[in-house]
Amino acid sequence: MNSKLSLFAVLALSASLSHAATLPKESGSFDFTVPQTGKKMEVFSYQPPGANANTPVVFVLTGLNRNAAEYRDSWVENAKKNKLIVIAPLFSEADYPGNDGYNLGNIENAKTHLVNPKGEWAFTVIDDLFADMQKQGVTKQQDYYLFGNSAGCQFVHRMLTFVPEANVKAAICAAAGWWTMPDVENPWPYGLDNAPVKVTQKQLADYFAKPVLITVGEKDNDPYHPLLRRSYEAMAQGDSRLTRAQSYFLTAQQKAKRYKVDFNWRFTTLPGVGHSGSKMSAYGAEQFAWFEQHGEFKVQP
Template structure:
């Protein structure tokens, strides 16, 4: 099976542009060479039976452990039920070191403190990979769904804040440990003051207008969680992931209202759920399946 997947990986991104490539049915993996870079990223995939080039695609961003294969596996059952193709890129510690390299998108060189070229940003990988899948005929979709849990949610919300108009149809951001508030008064990286990338009002308006679901577990309220950042700036957002998620949503809503911008976000708390990537993945798959059918997320207020 491993040899078959290697062969499929070779075919996936090395066939002529006139020939449509295919993902393997079921679980698989392939390597993607990042444009304008020598980096190669291993990408874990799942394609349900009877999927085709019109099947919606979900990019899945992992938590701290960067276990893209496990996250892909957690999505399999619900991706099959909801007819979704799962793409989970693995950002290695070697190429994207530490929280600067992943959670903060590798926009800053941690050794020099200078802005990296855009081709080095982790954030740039998602649109580049999607564009290659379009080019190879793997997908006819014009946009994709985006999901991140924990550190992956940190990746997702900063990508949507800092990247101009990524090809995202809708996004779910779950249980970040701390956030970059979409406010110009709060210093980077906890806000946009003195951010290494200037975020225009147009970019913020695009982000606020995007269908985004901020979610967190009702039991993800441990102020002493060993992986929870406790800097004074993080503590100002709240003493737990639950409180910080609420604070982020409220800050975005207030910023949109202040600037008279459309605001299409929603917020949910999953009752009885603590800090769980597998439970958030199952919830997100169901939400994207609903969104694909109804054009909106299914929340209790609907």
């Protein structure tokens, strides 16, 4: 009986450590089962030499192609240099279809327009995955950095709008094609009027108080870029990713001033950079490394 109990204990311990063992010391991937849905997703990771449970963690959200492995790869050099663990979850088209499933966070069913349970949102997966990493001993960090480029930036800014309580230490949102403005003057999904889930003024205040860096390439100014949304509502935000990013930042800044709440966002443009996930990734790694050391982004207010 004792031997059986001992064997059971060993097996239980092995199971509890199995997830941690799937995070390779360098580049690799592991499977994560979303607790509320049972869906299994592949997660691409990079752990630099010398990393441990105290090493900062960065979640990287991909662009339109959902090429998580490539985004992970684009972070390797700078993550190694700056001692960052990179986690790039793959939100598959099968489980998170189209713009509704990924860019808009799977908040509602695209066909019925009924609101999905919060545990089914793509936005809540990040905290679930981080909590699992904590539970399995992969990290002792209490919060994480969040980076999204292009469609990934769409994911990031909407996640922080609807789930501002997420355990995000600081976020970088780069070069979104279009935005959900933090106001009720614009209809969903270009603003929060008639959004599937109401966003309170308190939630917006919490979002504005987070350290967020909105960034875009100085040359990401092509009004005819083939992937740029050109609907009437999107064009009202600006005629390029550059002008739309500026519009989003200024709208948030004005709202924070009107609400008389803290505003801890920064805005930058990258000289000579167009629409480039790899260059934004390198910039993001440097900014997070600076933030880890100084508690703020390396940007003039």
